[in-house]
Amino acid sequence: MRRLAALLLTFAAACAEVPQQPEPIRLDFPEMQRFAGDSPGRATRPNSEMALDFVDLSFRMESGRTLPTFTRFEGPITVRVAGEMRPENFEDLTALLQRLRREARIDIRLTNDAEANIVIQPVPNRTLQRIAPNAACFVVPRVQTWPELRAARDTPTLNWATLPTRTKAGIFIPSDVTPQEVRDCLHEELAQALGPLNDLYRLPDSVFNDDNIHAVLTGFDMLMLRAYYAPELRSGMTEAQVVDRLPRILARLNPRGQRPGGQIPSATSREWSDAIAEALGNRASEPRRRQAAARAIAIGQSKGWTGPREGFAHYAYGRLQIGNDSALALGAFNTARRAYNQTPMTDIHAATVALQLAAFTLISRNPDATINITTPAIETAKRHENAALMSLLMMFKAEALDLQGDTDAGMALRLDSLGWALYGFGDRDAVIERLNEIASLAPALPPTQ
Numbered sequence: 270m271r272r273l274a275a276l277l278l279t280f281a282a283a284c285a286e287v288p289q290q291p292e293p294i295r296l297d298f299p300e301m302q303r304f305a306g307d308s309p310g311r312a313t314r315p316n317s318e319m320a321l322d323f324v325d326l327s328f329r330m331e332s333g334r335t336l337p338t339f340t341r342f343e344g345p346i347t348v349r350v351a352g353e354m355r356p357e358n359f360e361d362l363t364a365l366l367q368r369l370r371r372e373a374r375i376d377i378r379l380t381n382d383a384e385a386n387i388v389i390q391p392v393p394n395r396t397l398q399r400i401a402p403n404a405a406c407f408v409v410p411r412v413q414t415w416p417e418l419r420a421a422r423d424t425p426t427l428n429w430a431t432l433p434t435r436t437k438a439g440i441f442i443p444s445d446v447t448p449q450e451v452r453d454c455l456h457e458e459l460a461q462a463l464g465p466l467n468d469l470y471r472l473p474d475s476v477f478n479d480d481n482i483h484a485v486l487t488g489f490d491m492l493m494l495r496a497y498y499a500p501e502l503r504s505g506m507t508e509a510q511v512v513d514r515l516p517r518i519l520a521r522l523n524p525r526g527q528r529p530g531g532q533i534p535s536a537t538s539r540e541w542s543d544a545i546a547e548a549l550g551n552r553a554s555e556p557r558r559r560q561a562a563a564r565a566i567a568i569g570q571s572k573g574w575t576g577p578r579e580g581f582a583h584y585a586y587g588r589l590q591i592g593n594d595s596a597l598a599l600g601a602f603n604t605a606r607r608a609y610n611q612t613p614m615t616d617i618h619a620a621t622v623a624l625q626l627a628a629f630t631l632i633s634r635n636p637d638a639t640i641n642i643t644t645p646a647i648e649t650a651k652r653h654e655n656a657a658l659m660s661l662l663m664m665f666k667a668e669a670l671d672l673q674g675d676t677d678a679g680m681a682l683r684l685d686s687l688g689w690a691l692y693g694f695g696d697r698d699a700v701i702e703r704l705n706e707i708a709s710l711a712p713a714l715p716p717t718q
Contacts, residue, residue, distance in 0.1 A: 409438065577618065631669065
């Protein structure tokens with residue numbers, strides 16, 4: 270899809286009278302919508318597979334370094350917010366802690382105590398990027414304020430491998446991004462403060478995956494955290510000790526998972542990860558980023574990878590071909606969709622690709638195809654609590670309904686998307702910009718003479 274310049278376009282509220290002058294039509298926005306914080310679903314894979322994931326998540330770092338011992342918080346855990354947080358995100362945090370207590374059975378609560386175990390510190394995004402230019406947010410051990418973090422840079426203080434147990438951690442999140450971006454940071458960074466420190470590209474059903482497709486903690490993630498705080502484990506255990514206890518822990522916590530597993534995916538090579546990092550980064554030129562994505566595809570094909578890694582490499586390549594070669598972009602998105610459609614565990618991944626395919630069908634003025642693509646994807650995005658994705662899919666479907674001549678249904682769906690879009694994109698101007706971009710993909714046909 271070619272990204273088009275936004276046009277001056279707004280929509281009339283359902284009961285508003287459209288003026289005859291060329292003055293812009295005013296659109297009445299509803300209140301911001303937000304999710305209740307429900308679980309997107311239970312863990313579904315065999316325990317034997319998830320036991321391997323647990324070990325790789327708990328004893329490996331993204332750099333490939335091995336952690337010498339297992340660490341966690343021992344005893345009740347307290348969380349404090351230092352600084353200002355928007356009301357909707359404080360509600361998101363409260364809902365997340367409720368999920369952690371209910372699903373992961375972790376004794377965790379909010380406090381105003383200065384000695385809280387975990388401190389969440391909102392800082393301006395520009396300030397955060399000066400320390401971690403490639404991270405939307407991050408968690409570190411031992412320090413809990415920005416001055417402490419600056420003083421501890423490049424010292425062993427921030428080294429997770431030197432911890433005998435976890436007692437203090439600081440989570441640093443941007444204070445001036447969209448509500449959904451803050452919510453996503455809260456989920457991933459709080460989960461890593463409590464448990465796994467690694468990310469694995471092979472995982473189809475977890476936020477512990479650098480593809481950033483999952484927005485909120487999944488059933489798999491909650492099972493991993495529940496196992497992390499099982500009474501059979503404690504800080505200081507070696508990998509061998511944890512491996513010995515893990516099968517019995519998972520059998521007790523997840524009896525449905527006691528069945529034969531499939532083939533265990535091979536480890537992700539550093540060569541593939543580096544190629545993906547270059548493709549997704551902003552340091553290389555666009556041609557080099559496209560070459561890096563193509564290299565990741567070739568590496569995956571040589572190893573026979575299917576599923577999440579195959580889909581993500583093609584998805585990244587398709588995104589980089591938008592505006593360069595639409596045929597290659599479309600082919601890559603179709604391949605990614607096929608890879609993701611192999612299992613329901615990657616339905617949110619498929620919904621992400623559906624957004625790209627909907628742009629192609631809308632440009633082709635094929636409303637039936639647009640509706641067929643977006644309708645199931647909207648429900649998937651809703652179940653996985655991704656308001657930004659859901660609202661965009663709704664906008665695409667609304668344009669398709671307009672093309673079919675059902676403008677009332679199109680306007681109703683468009684209006685329904687706005688509250689979710691406010692949560693996903695932050696403010697009215699950003700929402701209107703996206704409405705305009707989507708509307709410009711399939712401009713109305715000129716009247717016949």
